[in-house]
């Protein structure tokens with residue numbers, strides 16, 4: 079009798095970053111880095127992905143914790159979402175990040191799930207997660223972008239063959255805060271703006287971030303640029319218990335005498351990457367914080383949206399979330 083079991087893999091548990099980098103280099107595409115495992119293990123359990131080697135990063139102490147730096151904070155990539163949600167410095171200076179982490183999944187998942195895994199997680203498209211051979215999986219069709227496709231959760235903007243969206247709740251907050259992602263591989267270290275860390279299908283349809291198989295995300299740096307600003311994070315999902323966002327918004331504003339001096343506004347659940355709303359930011363800059371400005375921002379936010387058969391509802395949803403973000407005090 080044959081049994082349906084998860085395919086076997088070699089498990090490596092490096093205790094320092096150098097050993098982890100050696101392993102990532104040795105196995106390349108056949109090596110799977112694993113942090114809290116909440117995205118990884120579902121792939122293995124569904125039998126949709128099965129690596130030859132799993133490189134478990136949780137034993138690497140130097141990748142954990144939150145430190146103050148001369149110009150902000152540095153968060154180790156292996157820091158859990160619970161630690162981010164409850165950290166007093168993040169709550170005081172960058173509360174939007176704590177608020178977004180608090181809305182991820184359930185307390186149990188946040189206790190083990192890491193910020194690195196949250197930003198590097200793969201998309202939740204049903205078809206792809208179910209193991210179908212769509213464009214993103216290397217095939218030659220998109221099952222979601224068809225007249226009958228289940229595309230209620232999918233993209234409004236910049237689809238290119240694939241209409242899947244970025245699933246991470248912390249990602250839009252990090253883009254709003256102008257965070258920087260610190261990445262290491264055997265050749266050294268590079269630092270990428272959070273805004274450029276996430277990539278769409280036009281750049282590479284099989285990845286959601288700039289991370290290559292040999293890369294390890296080691297830390298996330300948040301500069302003091304927006305420390306103590308007026309923040310707003312709101313996530314709308316089908317359920318208030320664990321569920322992925324249909325649309326969310328993260329914004330930072332500096333307001334003086336009722337005038338918006340500067341703002342960053344980012345939405346997720348609407349594009350393959352967290353969507354920075356540059357036009358909205360320009361429209362509100364130098365304007366009074368009032369209903370009129372917020373209404374203009376809400377209209378501008380959805381300009382150019384191309385809804386699919388079943389996600390038209392996301393257009394007014396996104397527009398209203400942006401309006402609320404601009405009105406927040």
Ligand SMILES: Cc1cc2nc3c(=O)[nH]c(=O)nc-3n(C[C@H](O)[C@H](O)[C@H](O)COP(=O)(O)OP(=O)(O)OC[C@H]3O[C@@H](n4cnc5c(N)ncnc54)[C@H](O)[C@@H]3O)c2cc1C
Pocket residue numbers: 110111112113114115116117118119120135155156159181182183184187190191192193194195196198199200245246247248289293294295296320321322323
């Ligand atoms: C039931 C359920 C509900 C969920 N709800 C939400 C939700 O509401 N919002 C939300 O944002 N997410 C949600 N998620 C996703 C989950 O929160 C994230 O997947 C989790 O935070 C990932 O963290 P992890 O450490 O467990 O990731 P892992 O599974 O360990 O890793 C995820 C991916 O990131 C890569 N990776 C991890 N760390 C690194 C690193 N340091 N360098 C390079 N690559 C790395 C891994 O190779 C893997 O591809 C949900 C997941 C489940 C199972």
Ligand code: SF4
Pocket residue numbers: 201203204205206212213214215219220221222223232239240241242
């Ligand atoms: S939306 Fe993307 S991930 Fe989903 S079926 Fe289409 S190509 Fe695959």
